[in-house]
Amino acid sequence: xxxxxxxxxxxxxxxxxxxxxxxxxxxxxxxxxxxxxxxxxxxxxxxxxxxxxxxxxxxxxxxxxxxxxxxxxxxxxxxxxxxxxxxxxxxxxxxxxxxxxxxxxxxxxxxxxxxxxxxxxxxxxxxxxxxxxxxxxxxxxxxxxxxxxxxxxxxxxxxxxxxxxxxxxxxxxxxxxxxxxxxxxxxxxxxxxxxxxxxxxxxxxxxxxxxxxxxxxxxxxxxxxxxxxxxxxxxxxxxxxxxxxxxxxxxxxxxxxxxxxxxxxxxxxxxxxxxxxxxxxxxxxxxxxxxx
Amino acid sequence: xxxxxxxxxxxxxxxxxxxxxxxxxxxxxxxxxxxxxxxxxxxxxxxxxxxxxxxxxxxxxxxxxxxxxxxxxxxxxxxxxxxxxxxxxxxxxxxxxxxxxxxxxxxxxxxxxxxxxxxxxxxxxxxxxxxxxxxxxxxxxxxxxxxxxxxxxxxxxxxxxxxxxxxxxxxxxxxxxxxxxxxxxxxxxxxxxxxxxxxxxxxxxxxxxxxxxxxxxxxxxxxxxxxxxxxxxxxxxxxxxxxxxxxxxxxxxxxxxxxxxxxxxxxxxxxxxxxxxxxxxxxxxxxxxxxxxxxxxxxxxxxxxxxxxxxxxxxxxxxxxxxxxxxxxxxxxxxxxxxxxxxxxxxxxxxxxxxxxxxxxxxxxxxxxxxxxxxxxxxxxxxx
Numbered sequence: 001x002x003x004x005x006x007x008x009x010x011x012x013x014x015x016x017x018x019x020x021x022x023x024x025x026x027x028x029x030x031x032x033x034x035x036x037x038x039x040x041x042x043x044x045x046x047x048x049x050x051x052x053x054x055x056x057x058x059x060x061x062x063x064x065x066x067x068x069x070x071x072x073x074x075x076x077x078x079x080x081x082x083x084x085x086x087x088x089x090x091x092x093x094x095x096x097x098x099x100x101x102x103x104x105x106x107x108x109x110x111x112x113x114x115x116x117x118x119x120x121x122x123x124x125x126x127x128x129x130x131x132x133x134x135x136x137x138x139x140x141x142x143x144x145x146x147x148x149x150x151x152x153x154x155x156x157x158x159x160x161x162x163x164x165x166x167x168x169x170x171x172x173x174x175x176x177x178x179x180x181x182x183x184x185x186x187x188x189x190x191x192x193x194x195x196x197x198x199x200x201x202x203x204x205x206x207x208x209x210x211x212x213x214x215x216x217x218x219x220x221x222x223x224x225x226x227x228x229x230x231x232x233x234x235x236x237x238x239x240x241x242x243x244x245x246x247x248x249x250x251x252x253x254x255x256x257x258x259x260x261x262x263x264x265x266x267x268x269x270x271x272x273x274x275x276x277x278x279x280x281x282x283x284x285x286x287x288x289x290x291x292x
Numbered sequence: 293x294x295x296x297x298x299x300x301x302x303x304x305x306x307x308x309x310x311x312x313x314x315x316x317x318x319x320x321x322x323x324x325x326x327x328x329x330x331x332x333x334x335x336x337x338x339x340x341x342x343x344x345x346x347x348x349x350x351x352x353x354x355x356x357x358x359x360x361x362x363x364x365x366x367x368x369x370x371x372x373x374x375x376x377x378x379x380x381x382x383x384x385x386x387x388x389x390x391x392x393x394x395x396x397x398x399x400x401x402x403x404x405x406x407x408x409x410x411x412x413x414x415x416x417x418x419x420x421x422x423x424x425x426x427x428x429x430x431x432x433x434x435x436x437x438x439x440x441x442x443x444x445x446x447x448x449x450x451x452x453x454x455x456x457x458x459x460x461x462x463x464x465x466x467x468x469x470x471x472x473x474x475x476x477x478x479x480x481x482x483x484x485x486x487x488x489x490x491x492x493x494x495x496x497x498x499x500x501x502x503x504x505x506x507x508x509x510x511x512x513x514x515x516x517x518x519x520x521x522x523x524x525x526x527x528x529x530x531x532x533x534x535x536x537x538x539x540x541x542x543x544x545x546x547x548x549x550x551x552x553x554x555x556x557x558x559x560x561x562x563x564x565x566x567x568x569x570x571x572x573x574x575x576x577x578x579x580x581x582x583x584x585x586x587x588x589x590x591x592x593x594x595x596x597x598x599x600x601x602x603x604x605x606x607x608x609x610x611x612x613x614x615x616x617x618x619x620x621x622x623x624x625x626x627x628x629x630x631x632x633x634x635x636x637x638x639x640x641x642x643x644x645x646x647x648x649x650x651x652x653x654x655x656x657x658x659x660x661x662x663x664x665x666x667x668x669x670x671x672x673x674x675x676x
Binding site: 006223231234265270 | 406409410412413414427430431433434435454455456508509511512513515516519521522523524526527528529530531533534535614617618619633638653
């Protein structure tokens with residue numbers, strides 16, 4: 001009952017308001033074009049008919065929610081998933097490079113974090129550069145990387161995955177450094193009194209302590225690596241994937257296609273973040289964590 | 293008391309030098325000169341070869357004596373930099389001819405540089421100014437060495453210009469095309485990014501105040517805001533270009549959308565940061581909602597708001613540049629990158645990337661400096 005009143009009702013209300021604003025916006029933004037069309041055809045529709053027409057244009061400025069939903073449904077469930085008009089196919093192409101890049105990025109981030117925690121020189125010299133790398137618009141390099149790697153003969157999944165790697169290693173590295181340093185002095189002293197070696201301290205104290213940090217930063221990283229994969233598809237010339245679908249939609253003014261590709265991207269993002277969250281909770285329970 | 297304290301970097305550097313010296317010729321022309329002693333073939337490092345080995349080994353050996361750390365760092369720095377400079381200088385005109393000893397010597401110099409950084413980072417200077425200088429010098433040295441490796445490998449191995457230009461030619465390109473770069477910065481940074489950033493942060497802030505005032509709104513907006521921050525918002529770029537045209541307005545719109553939600557979520561979290569005690573104190577003063585907000589809760593939310601401002605400074609730049617891939621007037625950083633890639637002017641692309649990185653760092657740095665001045669009371673600033 002409590003969640004119903006404190007969560008579900010407010011969220012649904014806000015969502016309904018957003019949908020309502022969307023409809024009003026769709027009518028308002030599509031109206032000039034429709035008026036133009038009507039005056040050319042010498043049609044004089046009534047108000048309701050006019051509004052109905054603005055919400056049913058084939059290439060609207062702002063498609064109405066039901067148009068997007070219909071397009072999304074058609075392209076997701078009614079087409080064969082091997083067809084290149086199917087959103088499932090495009091989502092799969094994007095998802096595969098996202099996952100590959102995410103895996104690379106997580107491993108790289110963990111390796112960097114372990115190095116930083118154990119080697120003082122790396123901590124002092126590498127850490128500022130990792131933070132600085134966040135201020136660099138890495139996505140700007142995306143087309144570069146794709147074109148250069150294509151020139152060497154590496155095409156397909158790897159270049160896109162590399163961009164995802166670049167975007168996703170950062171949160172993991174920073175989160176893991178924080179996590180590996182999270183054991184308090186008391187715990188480290190206890191390990192010391194046990195005469196634990198460095199590697200024992202690492203495996204039995206630091207690694208378990210860093211797991212919650214790892215999953216929190218992996219959630220950020222997986223979202224970032226999806227963005228990387230989508231942007232990575234832009235310069236490949238719209239072959240396949242959600243980014244390619246966006247670009248093709250932009251070229252041919254297929255606004256409804258753009259919006260349903262956006263919805264598909266959002267669904268993939270939500271699924272990925274939810275999966276990482278679930279994995280985090282499972283690992284937490286397996287390690288004997290109790291709900292607070 | 294021992295006079296020697298071996299370090300693995302210095303020992304390894306000496307070993308590498310010796311291996312390189314035994315290996316022999318440093319470049320292909322030198323091999324040719326060795327096989328035909330009568331012919332006069334010019335080869336790199338005719339006069340400087342022995343000098344380089346000498347400097348590297350002497351610096352490595354000297355550094356292992358017990359010295360004042362500052363002197364040790366100075367010797368290492370001088371030794372590694374001289375060798376690196378001689379190596380880079382000598383390869384000019386003989387690109388792509390380097391053999392293994394070239395890289396071994398480079399690695400030896402780099403190890404000395406590493407040792408120098410290690411010595412510097414273990415130093416504990418007493419004065420504050422020196423500590424700050426060290427804090428800056430260590431990462432700066434690291435960055436310089438990345439550039440040296442990049443330059444040495446691209447030129448030594450003769451990597452095609454189109455794949456990866458050496459940093460020196462990128463630098464030359466930056467100097468030669470300042471007007472173009474400035475026009476791009478003016479278009480992308482001063483119009484798209486800054487205007488979008490200000491609008492997006494301001495509207496996110498206002499929405500956060502509203503959400504704080506009305507509990508219902510907060511309960512509805514925050515879950516949505518948290519979800520949206522995981523979505524690939526960059527995808528709205530083509531739509532915005534369609535709505536607002538090719539000029540900077542569409543890019544500013546993308547930036548507004550990208551910066552809105554981080555600001556909203558962080559500000560709402562920050563407004564909840566002030567403690568019960570302080571709030572109760574404000575109640576005993578009979579202060580109303582707005583007084584409490586202005587005098588207690590907004591200052592307490594400062595660190596959170598600045599966190600959002602810092603995150604947004606990066607997002608804004610990315611948003612503006614990527615939005616330019618979908619259509620621009622013939623100026624702008626994203627436009628320049630995508631067209632120059634097509635024309636295979638890779639040095640221009642790297643110049644643009646360097647400028648973008650610089651702009652991003654400056655933007656972030658300015659926000660961070662304002663944060664230090666505005667939230668001077670916060671432990672994370674005060675405790676430094």
